Amino acid sequence: MFDALGRLGHRGRWVxxxxxxxxxxxxxxxxxxxxxxxxxxxxxxxxxxxxxxDSAARDHFSASGELIxxxxxxxxxVEDPGYKRSVRQMLGSVPEGMVAQTRHYxxxxxPGDLVTLDRYGTYLLLSLxxxxxxxxxxxxxxxxxxxHPDLSVRLGxxxxxxxxxxxxxxxxxxxxxxxxxxxxxxxxxxVFGSVASAVLPLVLGxxxxxxxxxxxxxxxxxxxxxxxxxxxxxxxxxxxxxxxSLLMVTRYREELLHRSPADALYTTVATAGRTVAFSALxxxxxxxxxxxxxxxxxxxxxxxxxxxxxxxxxxxLTLLPALLGLLGRRVESLSMPWRPRLAVPRHRxxxxxxxxxxxxxVMRHPLxxxxxxxxxxxxxxxxxxxxxxxxxxxxxxPPQAESRQVAEEIEYxxxxxxxxxxxxxxxxxxxxxxxxxxxxxxAELPGATTARVGDRAPxxxxxxxxxxxxxxxxxxxxxxxxxxxxxxxAPEGANDVLxxxxxxxxxxxxxxxxxxxxxxxxxxxGITLVLLFAAxxxxxxxxxxxxxxxxxxxxxxxxxxxxxxxxxxxxxxxFTPTGxxxxxxxxxxxxxxxxxxxxxxxxLLSRARGEWLAGRDNVSAVTEGVHRTGGxxxxxxxxxxxxxxxxxxAGIAIVKLLGVGLLVAIVVDATLVRMVLVPATxxxxxxxxxxxxxxxxxxxxxxxxxxxEPVLTAPARSARGPAPHTPPRRPPERHPPTGxxxxxxTQPPPSGPCRDHSRGAVHGVAPTDNGSGHPRGRVLSPGDx
Numbered sequence: 077m078f079d080a081l082g083r084l085g086h087r088g089r090w091v092x093x094x095x096x097x098x099x100x101x102x103x104x105x106x107x108x109x110x111x112x113x114x115x116x117x118x119x120x121x122x123x124x125x126x127x128x129x130d131s132a133a134r135d136h137f138s139a140s141g142e143l144i145x146x147x148x149x150x151x152x153x154v155e156d157p158g159y160k161r162s163v164r165q166m167l168g169s170v171p172e173g174m175v176a177q178t179r180h181y182x183x184x185x186x187p188g189d190l191v192t193l194d195r196y197g198t199y200l201l202l203s204l205x206x207x208x209x210x211x212x213x214x215x216x217x218x219x220x221x222x223x224h225p226d227l228s229v230r231l232g233x234x235x236x237x238x239x240x241x242x243x244x245x246x247x248x249x250x251x252x253x254x255x256x257x258x259x260x261x262x263x264x265x266x267v268f269g270s271v272a273s274a275v276l277p278l279v280l281g282x283x284x285x286x287x288x289x290x291x292x293x294x295x296x297x298x299x300x301x302x303x304x305x306x307x308x309x310x311x312x313x314x315x316x317x318x319x320x321s322l323l324m325v326t327r328y329r330e331e332l333l334h335r336s337p338a339d340a341l342y343t344t345v346a347t348a349g350r351t352v353a354f355s356a357l358x359x360x361x362x363x364x365x366x367x368x369x370x371x372x373x374x375x376x377x378x379x380x381x382x383x384x385x386x387x388x389x390x391x392x393l394t395l396l397p398a399l400l401g402l403l404g405r406r407v408e409s410l411s412m413p414w415r416p417r418l419a420v421p422r423h424r425x426x427x428x429x430x431x432x433x434x435x436x437x438v439m440r441h442p443l444x445x446x447x448x449x450x451x452x453x454x455x456x457x458x459x460x461x462x463x464x465x466x467x468x469x470x471x472x473x474p475p476q477a478e479s480r481q482v483a484e485e486i487e488y489x490x491x492x493x494x495x496x497x498x499x500x501x502x503x504x505x506x507x508x509x510x511x512x513x514x515x516x517x518x519a520e521l522p523g524a525t526t527a528r529v530g531d532r533a534p535x536x537x538x539x540x541x542x543x544x545x546x547x548x549x550x551x552x553x554x555x556x557x558x559x560x561x562x563x564x565x566a567p568e569g570a571n572d573v574l575x576x577x578x579x580x581x582x583x584x585x586x587x588x589x590x591x592x593x594x595x596x597x598x599x600x601x602g603i604t605l606v607l608l609f610a611a612x613x614x615x616x617x618x619x620x621x622x623x624x625x626x627x628x629x630x631x632x633x634x635x636x637x638x639x640x641x642x643x644x645x646x647x648x649x650x651f652t653p654t655g656x657x658x659x660x661x662x663x664x665x666x667x668x669x670x671x672x673x674x675x676x677x678x679x680l681l682s683r684a685r686g687e688w689l690a691g692r693d694n695v696s697a698v699t700e701g702v703h704r705t706g707g708x709x710x711x712x713x714x715x716x717x718x719x720x721x722x723x724x725x726a727g728i729a730i731v732k733l734l735g736v737g738l739l740v741a742i743v744v745d746a747t748l749v750r751m752v753l754v755p756a757t758x759x760x761x762x763x764x765x766x767x768x769x770x771x772x773x774x775x776x777x778x779x780x781x782x783x784x785e786p787v788l789t790a791p792a793r794s795a796r797g798p799a800p801h802t803p804p805r806r807p808p809e810r811h812p813p814t815g816x817x818x819x820x821x822t823q824p825p826p827s828g829p830c831r832d833h834s835r836g837a838v839h840g841v842a843p844t845d846n847g848s849g850h851p852r853g854r855v856l857s858p859g860d861x
Contacts, residue, residue, distance in 0.1 A: 089398035096395050100286055107290030111246045112212050114296070114303040116238030118372030119468060119660050124584035125562070129501045129576030134206070136501075136538035137531050144233035144491075145200035145222055146482045153195040154181050158226075163200070166224045170202075171217060177203040186528075189491050199491050204235060215239045232482025237470050240477040241303050241728065248726035249310060253285070256722035260318065260715060267322070267711045271410035272403060273329065277321035277715075280396055284317035284388045285310050291383040301376040307723060307731045308664065309380040311738075313388055315719045316359065316675075319712040320352045320392040323679065326708055328400050329407065337404035341397055349393055354611045355678045356389035361603035362671030365596040366664070370588060373660055381668070431706030435699040435755050442756035449748045449756075450627075456744070457630035459638040466550040466656025467582045474727035475652070498524075498543040498554075498561055499577040505536050506569035514567035518543050521564070523557040550656055554579040589659055600667065604674055612681055613776045614766055620757055621681070624749050625673035632669055632741035633662060640733050649736070651729040661733050669741035676713070676750055680705045684758075688766060698758045698765075706751060713746035 120127045147166075152159040160182055167178060179201040181190045190199045209215050215235070222229050257278065264274035288309045295301050327348035331340035363385065366378025400407065438445045470483035500518065502511065511529060519527035523545050530540040543561060547553055558580045566573040601622060608618035636657055639645050643653030684701025692700060717739055724735040758765050768776065 089401040092394050092398035100283060103286035103290040107286060107293050110289050110293040111242055113293060114242055115300040116241055116303055118302045120581055120585060121370045121588035123370060124588060125574055126576040126580040126584045129499060129574035132501045132503060132538060132574055136533035142233050143202040143204060143231060143235050144482055145202060146230045146232060146485060147200060148197040148228045154191050154198050162224055162226050166222055169221045171221060174204060174208040174218060175202045176205045192489055209235055230478045230482050232479045236479035240473055240479045244473060244727045245303050245306055248728060248731060249306060251725060252722040255725060256719050259718045263715055263718060269411055270408050272407050273325055276325055276399055277318045280321040280391055281314045281317040283395060284313040284391055287387045288313035288384045291387060292380050295379055300372050302373040305377045305380045308377050308734060309384045311719060311723055312381055313384040315716040316385060317388040317391060318715050320388060321396050322712050323352060323708055324348050324392060324396055332405060341401055345397055351678060351682045352392050353389060354607060355675045356385050358604060358607050358674045358678060359671035360385040361607060362600050362667050365600040365667050368596045368599060369592050371660060374663060377664060429703055432699055432703035434751060435702040438752055438755045439695055439759035442759040445752050445756040449753045453627045453631050457634040460633040463637045464641060464656045465586055465659045466654055467578055468658050468730060471652050471654055472729040497577060498558055498575060500541040500543060500561060501574045502539045502567060502570050504569060504571035506567045510567040510569055511539055515541055517564060518561060521557060521560045523553050549578045555583055558583060586659055589663060611678055612685055613768055615768060616761060616765055617681060621674055621677040624754060625670045628673050628741045628745040628749055629666055629669050631744045632665060632737045635740040636733060636737045639736055649724060649732055651732055658730055661730055665737035669738055672742060673745045676709050676745060679709055680750060694763050694765060695759060698755050702755055709746055709750060713742050716742055
């Protein structure tokens with residue numbers, strides 16, 4: 077398959093490019109309109125009691141949401157007749173059919189709840205019909221109708237929060253792209269040293285972002301997609317596309333030193349392309365775990381994430397080879413002054429380099445390195461043990477958002493207590509006396525300040541009771557009250573009693589996540605271990621990779637709690653700390669960070685395994701793997717960090733949380749874990765790293781992955797002359813036996829055999845059998861020659 081993709085990139089490049097241009101044009105026209113099709117919320121389990129209470133309220137009370145209209149007059153109090161007249165004029169201009177019921181100071185049974193303490197402000201509660209705001213522009217029409225020249229009007233409540241989230245998500249996405257693209261171009265120029273090479277990953281990233289938005293909009297046709305999924309999926313699409321193209325372009329430029337452009341392209345797709353494919357499958361497999369959660373938010377991000385990863389993979393294996401095939405040796409065009417014009421002769425011994433030196437130092441003192449890094453990671457994880465969980469509310473929006481201003485205003489007014497109350501929906505037709513008796517019992521529960529009957533269904537099939545309390549909805553007192561209300565016997569004649577509200581919803585969410593998380597973890601670990609086993613042909617390396625990813629996650633969770641719960645760096649990042657963290661965001665960071673961590677693991681260990689198969693001992697193979705991939709992994713991590721930093725400028729706090737959480741995980745993984753902890757553990761495990769029992773060897777022969785070069789029977793000619801001779805490829809050795817580590821990290825002497833690292837071939841290597849029945853490369857001594 078990879079040989080066919082290589083030929084497609086070379087021979088069919090114009091077809092691929094024309095199809096890509098057509099797709100980009102379609103994406104710009106249709107995919108960019110996704111923001112009107114996104115859904116708010118999605119953090120609840122549809123089967124939970126609080127979610128069923130919300131559904132019952134919508135069904136029986138014919139309302140899809142309550143819009144809070146905060147009205148203020150600069151000179152009149154609510155007792156002034158002119159105030160009432162202005163409010164009636166404003167309500168009279170609302171489009172017909174949008175509002176099911178209106179409650180305000182002048183028609184309410186409890187008018188004191190709907191007026192501010194200074195009497196200059198009041199609140200209008202508009203219960204909207206189902207689907208009233210579904211049409212594009214409906215919210216803006218309603219907003220315009222509620223303006224009045226004599227009054228200051230701001231909109232709040234769940235419909236306003238949903239609209240503001242959509243609007244700010246679109247703004248954040250555009251801002252992030254404007255920040256990220258120039259910064260990425262500058263870093264790519266520094267990494268590649270030529271304009272042509274630097275532009276390629278950026279082009280691929282932009283195409284992947286457009287494709288991501290198009291795929292997401294296609295998903296909205298069959299399922300709900302959360303508004304927050306746009307930022308998450310765009311972040312992944314841009315970052316992964318640049319990571320994968322970085323690996324491919326780097327390998328292609330290496331191959332151009334000793335191959336024709338056509339053969340260099342074939343080899344790149346067959347080697348680096350395979351690594352990219354397994355990396356993408358690993359990330360997609362981790363994201364599949366989100367599909368097992370019942371929450372719409374997590375499922376939509378999981379669906380979109382899997383589609384985006386596969387789209388980035390498809391672009392990397394089709395569009396990028398086509399661009400490389402079009403450029404050929406012109407990929408080095410417009411080189412920067414620091415880019416060397418001539419390659420180092422292949423027979424000259426390479427300088428150690430910083431990555432090789434660092435790997436040598438780590439593996440000379442592996443136990444000390446492990447202890448130091450472990451202590452650092454444990455310290456970074458400690459804040460997570462004090463985590464407190466809370467729900468997403470209007471405070472996740474920036475202070476400029478109207479819906480957040482209204483939410484903060486009513487917090488200190490009587491209306492705020494009724495909005496934060498425990499919502500009890502009694503299904504059925506109980507007698508009035510039974511309802512009043514039940515309401516009295518609820519009012520006497522510990523923590524409740526009062527309870528009263530609110531709405532009654534027009535058909536008489538339901539009654540809503542509001543149980544009010546003092547304090548924060550996320551505090552333990554409110555949780556205890558919800559438990560007491562749920563334990564209270566239902567009134568006589570009721571078919572069912574459903575308890576909802578923000579506190580009940582948060583409790584149900586935490587219970588749902590706790591119930592589903594073990595199954596998700598098992599599924600993700602199972603998929604990851606199988607893929608890594610296929611990639612590495614080892615029993616211990618997949619287990620070690622999972623453990624390394626867990627250490628990065630601990631540091632990420634600790635940073636999230638330290639920053640967003642405790643409020644550190646709140647001024648710098650520009651958000652309002654709530655004293656809690658949203659648990660679904662932690663689940664999302666867990667899954668995505670795990671996928672990205674194993675992504676870098678594949679980059680490193682694939683190269684190390686190739687060195688092991690070529691005949692190096694364990695220490696030398698790991699050293700060379702770190703040396704050959706250290707620059708690529710670091711560059712990929714830096715570029716991903718640029719993308720994540722751009723998203724930390726978002727106005728929505730939970731988008732900042734995602735950006736910071738993933739940023740910390742990637743920095744820790746690409747530095748402490750990947751470059752220190754992995755070499756140290758592999759040095760201590762020795763030849764056991766590559767241990768594979770005989771039954772698993774046969775399994776690996778069927779599903780195994782090997783980064784092998786294609787056999788080039790007829791080297792192609794390039795515009796600059798004939799391609800150099802390509803030595804024959806050694807037969808693939810899929811199952812290396814347990815090897816012996818040398819006490820010191822050694823390299824072949826300058827006068828000894830010449831190693832061609834970029835192609836995985838060793839000159840002067842003879843097969844040998846060390847007793848396992850499987851040949852392995854052995855460097856010939858002078859006596860052997």
